[in-house]
Amino acid sequence: xxxxxxxxxxxxxxxxxxxxxxxxxxxxxSLGGRLALAPMTQVGNVAHRELIxxxxxxxxxxxxxxxAKTVPTENPRISPFFRWRDEERHQLSxxxxxxxxxxxxAAARRIRDEGLFGVDLNFGCSVxxxxxxxxxxxxxxxxxxxxxxxxxxxxxxDIPVTVKYRTGWRDDPAPAVDMARRFEEAGADALTFHPRxxxxxxxxxxxxxxxxxxxxxxxxxxxxxxxxxxxxDCRKMLETTGCDGVAVGRMAIARPWLFAQWCRxxxxxxGTFGETAADLQRLLEQYFDPRRALQRxxxxxxxxxxxxxxxxxxxxxxxNAPDMAAIGQALQAFFASPPEVNRRPNLNFFR
Ligand SMILES: Cc1cc2nc3c(=O)[nH]c(=O)nc-3n(C[C@H](O)[C@H](O)[C@H](O)COP(=O)(O)O)c2cc1C
Numbered sequence: 001x002x003x004x005x006x007x008x009x010x011x012x013x014x015x016x017x018x019x020x021x022x023x024x025x026x027x028x029x030s031l032g033g034r035l036a037l038a039p040m041t042q043v044g045n046v047a048h049r050e051l052i053x054x055x056x057x058x059x060x061x062x063x064x065x066x067x068a069k070t071v072p073t074e075n076p077r078i079s080p081f082f083r084w085r086d087e088e089r090h091q092l093s094x095x096x097x098x099x100x101x102x103x104x105x106a107a108a109r110r111i112r113d114e115g116l117f118g119v120d121l122n123f124g125c126s127v128x129x130x131x132x133x134x135x136x137x138x139x140x141x142x143x144x145x146x147x148x149x150x151x152x153x154x155x156x157x158d159i160p161v162t163v164k165y166r167t168g169w170r171d172d173p174a175p176a177v178d179m180a181r182r183f184e185e186a187g188a189d190a191l192t193f194h195p196r197x198x199x200x201x202x203x204x205x206x207x208x209x210x211x212x213x214x215x216x217x218x219x220x221x222x223x224x225x226x227x228x229x230x231x232x233d234c235r236k237m238l239e240t241t242g243c244d245g246v247a248v249g250r251m252a253i254a255r256p257w258l259f260a261q262w263c264r265x266x267x268x269x270x271g272t273f274g275e276t277a278a279d280l281q282r283l284l285e286q287y288f289d290p291r292r293a294l295q296r297x298x299x300x301x302x303x304x305x306x307x308x309x310x311x312x313x314x315x316x317x318x319x320n321a322p323d324m325a326a327i328g329q330a331l332q333a334f335f336a337s338p339p340e341v342n343r344r345p346n347l348n349f350f351r
Contacts, residue, residue, distance in 0.1 A: 008264070008265025008266075008267075009265045012235070013231060013262075013265065015235070016231055016234060016235045016238075016262060017262065017263050017264065017265065019034070019235075019238055020033055020034050020035045020059070020234075020245075020246075020262060020263045021033050021034075021263055022034060024059070024221055024244060024245055025221075026060075026118070026160045026162065026189050026190045026221060027118070027158075027159070027160035027161065027189030027190075028158065028159075028160070029117060029118070029159070029160050031059045031060050031091065032059060032091075033058060033059030033060075033263060034059050034223075034244060034245035034246065035058050035059050035234070035245065035246055035248065035259055035262060035263060036058065036059055036060035036061070036062060036192070036223055036245055036246070036247040036248070037049070037052065037058055037060070037061045037062055037247070037248065037249075037252050037259075038062060038164075038192070038225055038247040038248060038249035038252070039062035039063060039064055039065055039095040039120065039122070039164060039249075040064055040249055040250075040253065041064045041065050042064060042295070042296055042299050043064070043253050043296070043299050043300055043303065044061075044062065044063065044064045044253075045064060045080070045081070045083075045284075045287070045288075045296060046083045046084055046085065046287055047280060047283035047284045047286070047287045047288070047296070048253070048256065048280065048283075048296075048300070049061055049084075049085075049088060049092075050085060050283055051256045051276065051279060051280050051283060052252065052256045052259060053085075053087065053088065054279070055256060055257040055259065055260035055266060056259070056260045056263075056264055056266070057088075057091070057259065058091075058259035058263070059091070059245065059259075060091055060093060060117070060245070060247075061088060061091055061092045061093065062092075062093050062095055062120050062164070062192075062247070063081070063082075063084070063092060063093065063094045063095050063120075064081050064095065065081075065095045065096070065097050065122050065125060066081050066082050066094060066095065066096050066097070066107070067096075067097060067098065068096040068097060068098030068100075068103050068104045068106075068107035069098060069103055069107075070082070071094075071096060071106075071107035071110050071111065072106050072107060072109075072110045074110075076114065080288060080292055082094065083287070084116070089114070089115050089116050089117070090117055091117050092116050092117050093116065093117050093118040093119060093120045093160065093162060094111045094116055094118075094119055094120065095119075095120040095121070095122050095164065096108070096111075096119060096120070096121060096122065097121075097122040097125060097130065097135050097136055098135055098149075099133070099134055099135045099139065099145070099149070101148050101149050101151070101152030101153075102152065104121070104149050104152060104153050105152045105153055105155070105156035105157075106156075107119070108153045108156045108157045108159075108161070109156050109157060111157070111159070112156075112157040112158070112159045116159070117159065117160065118159050118160030118161065118162055118189070119153060119157065119159065119160070119161055119162070120162045120163070120164055120192075121149060121150060121153060121161070121162070121163045121164070121188075122135075122136055122164055123136065123137060123139050123140055123146055123163060123164065123165035123166075123179075124136065124137055124164045124165045124166045124192075124194055125137055126166070126198040126199060126200075126201065127201075131198070137165070137166060137168075137169075137198040138198075140165060140166070140168045140169060140175070140179060140198065141169060143175075143178065143179055143182055146179065146182070146183075147182040147183065147185070147186040148186075150163060150182075150183055150186035150187060150188050151186040151187060153187075154186060154187030154188070155187075160189040160190065161187060161188055161189050162188060162189055162190045162191065162192065163183045163188045163190075163191050163192070164191075164192040164193075164194070164225075164247075165179060165183075165191070165192075165193060165194070166193070166194045166195065166196050166197070166198060167194075167195050167196055167197050167198070167207065167210060168197065168198060169197060169198045169199070170197060171197050171207070173195075173207070173209075173210040173213045173214075176193065176195070176210055176213070176214055177213050177214055177217045180193070180214045180217045180218045180222075181217055181218060183218075184218045184219065184220050188220060189220055189221075190220050190221040190222070190223065190244075191214065191218065191220065191221075191222050191223070192222075192223040192225050192247045193210070193211055193214045193222055193223070193224060193225060193243075194206065194225040194226050195207040195208060195209075195210040195211055195214075195226055196226060201351070202227075202350070202351055203351065205227060206225075206226030206227050208224065208226070208237060208240060208241055209240075209241075211224040211237070211241035211243050212240065212241040212242055212243075215241060215242045215243050215244075216242070221244035221245060222243045222244055222245075223243060223244065223245040223246060223247040224237045224238075224241050224243035224245075224246050224247070225246070225247040225248075225249065228246055228248050228251065229251050229344050229345055230343070230344060231261070231262050234246050234248075234262060250303050250306075250345070250350050251345065253300060253303035253304065254303045254304055254306050254307050254345050255268075255307070256276060256280075257272065257276070270338040271338070273307065273308075273335065273338070273339065273341065274331065274334075274335030274338075277300075277301075277304060277331050277335070278328070278331055280297070280300060281297055281324060281327060281328060281331065284296050284297050284300075284324075285324060290323070290324065293324060294321075294323060294324055294327070297318070297324065297327055298318055298319055298321075298327075301314060301315065301318040301319070301327075302315065302319075302349060303345075303349060303350065305318075305346075305349050306342070306345035306346045306347070306348075306349035306350050307339075307341055307342060307345060307346075308339045308340060308341060308342065308346075309339070309340035309341070309342060310339065310340065311342075311346055311349060313334060314330070314331075314334045314339075315349065317330035317333070317334065318330050318331075
């Protein structure tokens with residue numbers, strides 16, 4: 001008699017998958033799952049999203065941040081950031097950043113005209129190049145201006161309008177809860193909330209308890225975000241905060257198969273790490289010019305190195321590589337025998 005094949009999930013993994021695979025209504029559209037790719041400049045590019053889709057995809061994809069002013073005239077066939085594959089249109093939300101409600105509305109109309117899932121408004125980016133232009137997280141200092149932008153975009157399009165934001169400029173949940181209510185009132189269909197204060201670039205742990213407060217202040221879906229590295233973290237975030245979905249950032253760079261693993265029981269083999277890096281290299285070369293491909297491959301390897309006990313070897317070989325050919329050689333050397341894999345990423349690479 002044949003022995004039964006092992007179940008794809010342990011009981012605990014099955015519970016998580018069941019929660020993540022529940023459909024979620026966002027505005028007038030329905031998503032097939034609740035695990036999302038968080039927006040990430042440069043690393044969340046079209047090549048990386050194709051890699052994720054090769055493992056079976058995920059619920060919702062957020063693009064990297066696009067400057068709203070450029071969106072109406074951007075050419076999606078050659079743009080490094082306003083770019084997608086036809087197959088992902090139905091689940092790709094384009095993130096825009098800007099401060100002028102009319103400009104944001106015009107960008108949203110272009111996104112709608114391209115037949116994409118939705119438009120995501122960035123009120124979370126706290127790098128100084130953005131906040132010194134009084135956009136991104138800087139707008140959290142002016143709740144009325146932020147809400148006016150949401151209203152203008154809401155009026156402009158009927159596709160889902162979502163907002164990504166963080167705690168604000170001081171470690172206090174009250175302004176974040178107030179912002180959540182303002183965003184909902186202004187017409188946002190869902191929120192992604194990253195509970196860190198704006199000047200903190202991930203040096204301190206996110207305050208997940210603030211996600212629970214934001215969630216209970218609004219009726220629209222809330223995606224929790226911040227420091228979800230393992231399936232256990234994901235389950236804990238869902239359970240302790242009551243959030244409707246989870247947006248994963250850095251770990252989705254380190255393990256592009258994470259969506260397949262947590263939602264469908266995919267198990268990476270010893271060869272998966274090396275093959276995935278080589279696949280991404282090929283995809284980046286296909287989508288980007290050599291300079292941009294190299295830049296993005298280096299950025300990817302920054303997070304990918306966090307997977308390995310001796311990740312610093314991969315990290316320095318890649319960062320010192322003058323071109324993609326040298327990166328190919330570095331990958332071959334590092335993955336010649338399967339490297340020792342960390343269960344949780346080495347956070348030194350993740351900051
Ligand atoms: C390289 C990188 C680029 C990012 N770019 C953006 C961005 O363009 N827009 C945005 O809203 N957040 C951006 N973020 C923040 C992430 O979306 C996310 O909030 C943060 O990484 C915390 O989630 P994680 O712990 O799952 O990585 C970026 C983060 C990283 C690491």
